[in-house]
Amino acid sequence: MDKEQLKKRLEEIKSRLPAWKPSSNGTPGLATMARNVSDSIIRNVGSVLEGNNLKVSDTQKQSRLNICNECSFFDKEQQRCKKCGCYMVAKTMLTAEKCPIGKW
Numbered sequence: 001m002d003k004e005q006l007k008k009r010l011e012e013i014k015s016r017l018p019a020w021k022p023s024s025n026g027t028p029g030l031a032t033m034a035r036n037v038s039d040s041i042i043r044n045v046g047s048v049l050e051g052n053n054l055k056v057s058d059t060q061k062q063s064r065l066n067i068c069n070e071c072s073f074f075d076k077e078q079q080r081c082k083k084c085g086c087y088m089v090a091k092t093m094l095t096a097e098k099c100p101i102g103k104w
């Protein structure tokens with residue numbers, strides 16, 4: 001399977017995943033988190049296939065974490081974002097990831 005075929009296959013898989021749905025209290029439920037993880041895998045594989053580094057520099061990762069630490073949506077106890085449900089230690093290191101509300 002070549003690069004274009006793999007990207008097309010990843011898009012097909014993504015199109016079959018359930019739509020994003022917030023839970024009643026606004027934090028991501030399990031289905032949403034499963035969708036977010038699937039989207040993240042597809043996004044990061046696609047990014048690497050396009051020639052980007054998988055991980056950002058330590059400086060950029062720390063800069064992202066600093067922003068999260070000041071954010072009202074950051075759960076410091078769990079080190080997770082209440083918007084996307086992701087663990088920020090992992091998410092902030094990945095080049096293809098973004099803050100769900102555009103802070104980084």
Ligand code: SF4
Pocket residue numbers: 067068069071072073074075080081082083084098099100101102103104
């Ligand atoms: S990813 Fe964005 S919304 Fe989530 S905690 Fe970090 S700055 Fe806040």
